[in-house]
Amino acid sequence: MLPASLRYVYKTACAAVLLLIVAVPAATQEPTILRTGEPVTAVLAPGDTLRYTVATEPGYLVRGHVDQRSTNVAVRVVDPSGEAMRRVDLRDRGVEPFQFETDQEGRYGIQVLSLDETGGEFMIRVEVAEPLSDDPAELARQLLSGFAGPDSPGAGVRVWRDGETVFTGTWGMADLTHQIPFRPDTPTNIGSTSKQFTGFAVMLLVERGLVSLDDDVRTHIPELPDFGDPVKVRYLLTHATGYREIYNLLIMAGRRFDEGDHVDRREILQVVQNQPTLQNVPGEEWNYNNTAYGLAALLVERISGQSFTDFMEENVFAPLGMTRSLARPHAASIVPGRSTGYLPDRSGGWRQARDLGGAVGAGAVYASLEDLQRWAENYAAPRVGTPATMEEMVTPFVTTVGDTTTYGLGLMIDEQRGLKRIHHGGADVAHRSMLAMYPEINAGITVQGNSSIFDSGLAFRLAEAFFGEFMEPEEEPAEEPGDQDAADEEATEEGEAEPWAPTAAELAAFTGRFFSEELLAFYDVVLDEEEGALSLRHFRRDDAAMTPGDPDHFTAANIRISFERDRHGRVNAFYMDNMRTRDVRFVRVP
Numbered sequence: 194m195l196p197a198s199l200r201y202v203y204k205t206a207c208a209a210v211l212l213l214i215v216a217v218p219a220a221t222q223e224p225t226i227l228r229t230g231e232p233v234t235a236v237l238a239p240g241d242t243l244r245y246t247v248a249t250e251p252g253y254l255v256r257g258h259v260d261q262r263s264t265n266v267a268v269r270v271v272d273p274s275g276e277a278m279r280r281v282d283l284r285d286r287g288v289e290p291f292q293f294e295t296d297q298e299g300r301y302g303i304q305v306l307s308l309d310e311t312g313g314e315f316m317i318r319v320e321v322a323e324p325l326s327d328d329p330a331e332l333a334r335q336l337l338s339g340f341a342g343p344d345s346p347g348a349g350v351r352v353w354r355d356g357e358t359v360f361t362g363t364w365g366m367a368d369l370t371h372q373i374p375f376r377p378d379t380p381t382n383i384g385s386t387s388k389q390f391t392g393f394a395v396m397l398l399v400e401r402g403l404v405s406l407d408d409d410v411r412t413h414i415p416e417l418p419d420f421g422d423p424v425k426v427r428y429l430l431t432h433a434t435g436y437r438e439i440y441n442l443l444i445m446a447g448r449r450f451d452e453g454d455h456v457d458r459r460e461i462l463q464v465v466q467n468q469p470t471l472q473n474v475p476g477e478e479w480n481y482n483n484t485a486y487g488l489a490a491l492l493v494e495r496i497s498g499q500s501f502t503d504f505m506e507e508n509v510f511a512p513l514g515m516t517r518s519l520a521r522p523h524a525a526s527i528v529p530g531r532s533t534g535y536l537p538d539r540s541g542g543w544r545q546a547r548d549l550g551g552a553v554g555a556g557a558v559y560a561s562l563e564d565l566q567r568w569a570e571n572y573a574a575p576r577v578g579t580p581a582t583m584e585e586m587v588t589p590f591v592t593t594v595g596d597t598t599t600y601g602l603g604l605m606i607d608e609q610r611g612l613k614r615i616h617h618g619g620a621d622v623a624h625r626s627m628l629a630m631y632p633e634i635n636a637g638i639t640v641q642g643n644s645s646i647f648d649s650g651l652a653f654r655l656a657e658a659f660f661g662e663f664m665e666p667e668e669e670p671a672e673e674p675g676d677q678d679a680a681d682e683e684a685t686e687e688g689e690a691e692p693w694a695p696t697a698a699e700l701a702a703f704t705g706r707f708f709s710e711e712l713l714a715f716y717d718v719v720l721d722e723e724e725g726a727l728s729l730r731h732f733r734r735d736d737a738a739m740t741p742g743d744p745d746h747f748t749a750a751n752i753r754i755s756f757e758r759d760r761h762g763r764v765n766a767f768y769m770d771n772m773r774t775r776d777v778r779f780v781r782v783p
Contacts, residue, residue: 229319229320229321229322230318230319230320231318232316232317232318233316233317233318234262234314234315234316235305235314235315235316235317236312236313236314237264237266237305237307237309237312237313237314237315238307238312239307239309239310239311239312240307241307241312242304242305242306242307243304243305244302244303244304244305245302245303245304245305245317246300246301246302246303247300247301247302247303247319247322248299248300249295249298249299249300249301249322250295250298251295251296251297251298252294252295252296252324252325253294253295253322253323253324253325254292254293254294254295254321254322254323254324254325254335254336255291255292255293255294255295255301255319255321255322256290256291256292256293256319256320256321256322256338256339257290257291257292257303257317257318257319257320257321258288258289258290258291258317258318258320259288259289259291259305259315259316259317259318260287260288260315260316260317260318261284261285261286261287261288261289261313261315262313262314262315262316263313263314263315264307264308264309264311264312264313264314264315265285265286265307265308265309266282266289266305266306266307266308266309266315267280267281267282267289267305267306267308268280268281268282268289268291268303268304268305268306269281269302269303269304269306270291270293270301270302270303270304271301271302271304272296272297272299272301272302273297273298273299273300273301274299275302278293278301279291279293282308283537283646284537284538284539284540284541285308285539285540286539286540286541287538287540287541287542288541290339290646291303292339294325303317305317321338323335329352329360329655329658329659330360330362332655332658333350333360333362333655333658334362336651336654336655337350337362337364337651338364340364340365340642340644340647341364341365342365343366343372344366344369345364345365345366345644346365346366346369346375346532346534346535346543346642346643346644346647347363347364347365347366347367347374347375347379347532347642347643347644348363348364348365348375348640348641348642348643348647349361349362349363349364349375349376349377349379349381349562349640349641349642350362350363350562350638350639350640350651350652350655351377351562351563351565351566351638351639351640352636352637352638352655352659353566353569353570353636353637353638354634354635354636354637354660355635355636356570356635358566359636359659360659361377361562363375363376363377363379363562367379367381367530367531367532367533367643368532368533369533369535369543370533370545375532375643377561377562377563378517378530378561378562378563379517379530379531379532379561379562380517380518380519380528380529380530380531380532380559380560380561380564381531381532381559381560381561381562381624381626381641381643382521382531382532382534382548382556382557382558382559382619382621382624382626382643383556383558383559383560383565383619383624383626383628383641384556384618384619384620384621384624384625384626385483385555385556385617385618385619385620386558386565386617386618386619386626386627386628387520387552387554387555387556387557387558387619388486388554388555388556388603388604388617389586389602389603389604389617389628390505390509390520390558390568390603391430391486391489391490391493391554391555391603392430392489392586392601392602392603392604393509393578393582393586393602393603394489394490394493394501394504394505394508394509395426395429395430395489395492395493395602396578396582396585396586396602397508397509397577397578397582398493398496398497399582400578400579400582403496403497404426404492404496405426406425406426406427406430407425407426407427408425408426409423409424409425409426410423410424410425410426410428410429410434410488410492411423411424413426413492413495413496414462414488414491414492414495416462416466417462417465417466417488418465418466418468420435420470420471422435422471422474422475423475424436424471424475425475425476426489426492427476427590428475428476428485429485429486429488429489429492430485430486430489430602430603431479431590431598431600431601431602432479432480432481432482432485432600433473433475433476433477433478433479433480433590433592434471434475434482434484434485435471435472435473435474435475435478435480436464436465436468436471436472436482436484436485436488437464437465437468437472437484437774437777438480438481438482438483438484438773438774439456439460439461439464439483439484439487439551440456440483440549441771441772441773441774442464442712442774442777443456443460443464444771445709445712445714445752445769445771445774445777446709446712446713446714447714447731447732447733447734449733449734450549450622451536451546451622453546453547454550455524455547455550455551456549456550456551456552457550457551458487458491458550458551458553460551461484461487461488461491461551462488462491464484465484465488467711467712468711469711469778472774472775472776474593476592476593477592477593477594478592479590479592479596479598479600480772480773481773482773483552483555483556484555486554486555486603487551487552487553487554487555488554489554490553490554490555491554493554500522501520501522501553501554502519502520502521502522502553505519505520505558506519506520508577509577510564512576512577513564513567513568513571513576513577514567515560515564515567515568516564517530517559517560517561517563517564518558518559518560518561518564518568519558519559520553520557520558520559521548521553521557521558521559522553522557523550524547524548524549524550524552525547528559531559532624532641532643533545533643534546534547534548534621534622534623534624534643534644534645535623535643535644535645536622536623536644536645537644537645537646543644545623546622546623546645547622548621548622548624549621549622552621556619556621562639562641565628565639566637566639568628569628569630569637569639570637571583572586572587572615572630572632573632573635585601585602586601586602586603586604587601587604587606587615587632588601588606589601589606601615603617604616604617605617609631609653609656609657609664610657610661610664610665610666610667611664611665612631612633612634612660612663612664612665613631613632613633614629614630614631614656615629615630615631615632616628616629616630616652618649618650619649620649622645623643623644623645624641624642624643624644625641625642625644625645625647625648625649626639626640626641626642626649627639627640627649627650627651627652627653628652629652629653629656631656631660631663633663634660634663636659636660638652638655638656638659639652640652640655692741693741693742693743693744694741695741695744696725697720697722697725700720700725700726700727701720702763702764703718703720703727703756703764704718704719704720704727705717705718705764705781705782706781706782707766707767707779707780707781707782708779708780708782709777709778709779709780710780711777711778712777714731714779715731715732715782716729716730716731716779717729717730717731718730718739718767719736726738726739727739727747728749729749729750729752729754734750737749737750737752739754745758745764751771752769752770752771753769753770753771754767754768754769754770755767755768755770764781765780765781766778766779766780766781767779
């Protein structure tokens with residue numbers, strides 16, 4: 194147990210929570226104690242870190258912020274064992290918010306890290322430190338209250354069971370410019386949660402005998418290249434095509450979706466047409482792919498003779514009474530009453546974000562909380578589509594090499610504490626969404642937010658609160674490894690090869706300008722001789738430090754870079770790989 198002087202004092206009568214925070218700057222000084230709601234101002238030197246510890250018991254919610262008055266900081270939260278829980282760096286000035294739940298007794302760290310060359314003043318304040326409620330509805334209000342108010346983007350939660358709405362809550366603003374609140378009927382961009390609608394649209398055509406899941410997709414879209422192995426329609430919907438993933442690919446080309454760069458739907462075809470070869474044999478490998486779902490929407494249009502927007506309205510939304518839903522045909526199309534997406538502005542506050550272009554099929558559906566409940570309930574008792582279609586959509590795909598995936602047709606299938614769960618999340622530039630269904634208890638939940646900082650994984654946290662009685666008990670934390678395990682780990686570490694540490698002269702061999710004919714894009718690899726390190730440079734992006742891995746392999750900004758040498762040992766090209774898009778070749782320019 195902690196000394197009483199370092200624990201929360203919770204006074205039920207006046208609902209006041211006292212929070213003890215000890216500030217320990219680099220230079221030793223007497224600890225500074227902060228009470229909940231009372232700000233503390235400090236000056237941060239360049240390169241310094243100020244550490245605060247929050248002494249608490251399990252089951253508390255802690256929320257606060259750091260106001261970057263004249264310095265740029267990052268905020269890091271660590272648990273009592275020293276494990277990092279989260280890092281926040283949203284803005285160069287203004288507010289950096291933090292929020293976390295405690296699951297053990299001890300001191301949780303809140304570290305304020307300097308990111309400025311000059312340092313400066315900041316203010317830290319803990320606004321809330323309170324026990325988490327046992328009531329699911331009140332817990333939802335607690336966890337989402339950080340989005341409340343006229344100055345915040347919005348968020349919403351909807352919970353249902355057996356055809357009855359259990360809980361609905363909304364917070365914040367759908368539109369900050371016009372001060373329009375986020376409501377249960379607000380159409381919101383659900384990002385990749387849209388994929389199940391595309392899968393369903395294809396299945397409606399299957400029901401009508403107009404297409405088969407085993408058709409070669411080139412039967413319906415003949416402009417696609419013939420790579421030798423046929424790509425079946427089924428593989429479009431199960432992420433098994435081998436096609437390049439369009440958004441990851443275009444990021445490699447320098448597109449800035451956070452700055453509103455547009456993608457035309459025609460580029461989906463162009464991406465595949467420019468692709469030199471498939472990334473995998475069709476059907477053999479699951480690899481999440483927005484290109485494939487864009488092509489699936491195009492297939493629906495080719496077969497039905499309607500735009501995807503019109504097909505969805507006539508065949509899905511209208512029959513189900515989803516009056517606040519729309520497949521947005523273009524990132525600038527009007528969606529009446531919609532929520533606007535927001536990104537944290539680096540100079541403080543918020544800025545509007547443009548939706549991803551070319552997202553039809555892979556995303557682009559706007560739907561309200563209320564409409565998503567109507568949609569989810571159609572799985573259990575289909576009014577549109579057949580029971581066979583619904584079963585096909587939630588049946589895990591088995592690859593041609595026998596691997597069973599956790600993906601059906603636009604839906605993930607797994608379990609949550611022993612309870613079957615069918616779900617899909619979505620993230621556009623500045624919207625977040627999750628729809629989760631629990632068919633064994635005929636229940637579901639959806640959450641939405643119109644800012645990039647909204648965590649849609651909250652749906653699973655709240656599902657445990659609302660449906661926990663139907664779930665298996667939570668697993669106990671794994672025990673610490675015994676002496677033999679530790680000895681085995683030590684022996685393994687001792688046997689590992691020394692990491693590659695190239696010299697400055699060796700690094701210089703990688704420098705130069707490289708060009709991709711596939712992307713029509715240039716990168717420069719540059720050497721900082723003082724630092725003895727390489728950077729990857731593109732004129733539209735900040736330089737990315739290149740971290741050595743195995744010989745001739747580096748990582749930079751979550752991209753793996755593998756260099757190629759000619760028969761004389763000279764570096765002549767490199768390949769980029771970011772998991773969804775692989776082996777994009779850049780040739781050294783003489």
